[in-house]
Amino acid sequence: HYNVDIKESLITYDINIHENEDILIQKTEYIKNKLKEYVKKDSKKPFSASAINTYLDCPLKFYFTYVEKIGEEDEIRENLDHRDFGNIFHSAMQYIYEPYKNEIISEKLLEQIIKDDYKIEKIIKKAFIKDFFNESNEENFNLSAQHTINIYIIKEYVLRMLKEDKKNTPFVYIDSERLYEISLPIFENKQEVLLKGYIDRIDKKED
Numbered sequence: 001h002y003n004v005d006i007k008e009s010l011i012t013y014d015i016n017i018h019e020n021e022d023i024l025i026q027k028t029e030y031i032k033n034k035l036k037e038y039v040k041k042d043s044k045k046p047f048s049a050s051a052i053n054t055y056l057d058c059p060l061k062f063y064f065t066y067v068e069k070i071g072e073e074d075e076i077r078e079n080l081d082h083r084d085f086g087n088i089f090h091s092a093m094q095y096i097y098e099p100y101k102n103e104i105i106s107e108k109l110l111e112q113i114i115k116d117d118y119k120i121e122k123i124i125k126k127a128f129i130k131d132f133f134n135e136s137n138e139e140n141f142n143l144s145a146q147h148t149i150n151i152y153i154i155k156e157y158v159l160r161m162l163k164e165d166k167k168n169t170p171f172v173y174i175d176s177e178r179l180y181e182i183s184l185p186i187f188e189n190k191q192e193v194l195l196k197g198y199i200d201r202i203d204k205k206e207d
Helices: 029-036 049-057 059-067 082-100 107-115 117-132 145-167
Strands: 171-186 191-204
Touching: 029 059, 049 059, 082 117, 082 145, 082 171, 082 191, 107 117, 107 145, 117 145
Parallel strands: none
Antiparallel strands: 171 191
16 A cells, blocks of 8 residues: 545636726827827828728727727738728729820720730739738739639629720720828817828819
8 A cells, every 4th residue: 555645626717707897098198199190280191081980980999000000910811801802903903004094095995905814814913912912023923722713703893894994985094093182170179180092093084
């Protein structure tokens, strides 16, 4: 027989539900000075629609994202969301029209572009790699089968847009994704804040 020293322990876990405490951020002078950067007098940055929507949705998220510049962790994603589709589509349309800035866009020209499957797919791939992967060099960049399918889906939207444009020819293509800024007065403190936004496309037709 052996003398064994036995110690008994009772291990428990607190399973009571605790309410989450609210996260409160005091508006210190540091934060006030950060927000002043949006005021026209000494503005370093304008409000975007995304920033305003973020604030309306969750002021705390606005604070972390736009005041403290704390972004979400980068993650490897396979699937596109609606925002990705939109960004890639807009970039692809911009690349297609870029060589014809300030030129007359004719029905014949658009028919030539629509028929060039290889060129359209190459342009969408360029936009895809730039906007989804944040890479500028698309050479030797291998896309997955899912990404290739997404490119063909976006291609269908691009072709639809070009066919719609064909109905409005002739027109002069002026620009795409042009940044505009405007000041908005805040009457309470007699200051102005800057707003910014992008105009999708500018065409000129019959003056």
